[in-house]
Amino acid sequence: MPTGIAKVLKRLHYPLEVMLQCVRWYVADSLSSRDLEEMMAERGVALDHSTIHRWVIKWLPVFEKAIRRRLRPVGESWRIDETYIRVRGQWKYLYRAVDKAGHTIDFLLCPRRDTAAARRFFEKATAGRGTPTTVTVDKSGANRAALQALGAQRETPIEIRQNNYLNNLDEQDHRAIKRRLRPMLGFQNFRCARIVLGGIEAMHMIRKGQMLAPKGRRASSAEQLTCLGVFGPVET
Structure with a gap:
């Protein structure tokens, strides 16, 4: 075993x-x-x-x-967005990325929504799933700043697109996670939230055939x- x-x-x-x-x-x-x-x-x-x-x-x-x-390999065109998760009565931020086919790339629950949190997520995603050629984000300045800092360290720059319409794919994918969280009525601590969200995301990837x-x-x-x-x- x-x-x-x-x-x-x-x-x-x-x-x-x-x-x-x-x-x-x-x-x-x-x-x-x-x-x-x-x-x-x-x-x-x-x-x-x-x-x-x-x-x-x-x-x-x-x-x-x-x-x-x-996990199967993912595409090189990524859509990145974050959604709100309630933990002990406070809002935390679940960063998520999908490719243009809708396959989940990675995810990370963070206590804050800022450049440092966005960069931590991007570093985690690229370390585990490779480096994208194109990343689509919303109008968040923190996401763009984090991607520019990450791209400056690489020989091949990452093309950054800020387009809410193209990012709808990731926003729609949030719904499957939120639907599962509804009966839980929030989490009582950050560690448990991270573990449970990891399991829900993993099951979501299985259902998507990844x-x-x-x-x-x-x-x-x-x-x-x-x-x-x-x-x-x-x-x-």
């Missing part, structure tokens, strides 16, 4: 299938942990909603790490998420 999964299982005493089912439902569907508590009770499994929440916090970083290793599947197999999103870490090397 992979080290990451074995480490998570070390102090958890429920069957693996039960834990994975609850975590998958939590990030995939518009359900709260209390909804899942009732659903599992109907199936003869007695759980407390706080137990489900602990599973979510423990398992999602493992899933996200495994999913990132299996994860490589084993050769000759047409696995559903549920099978792909459940079997992460169990598959051998992915053949393409």
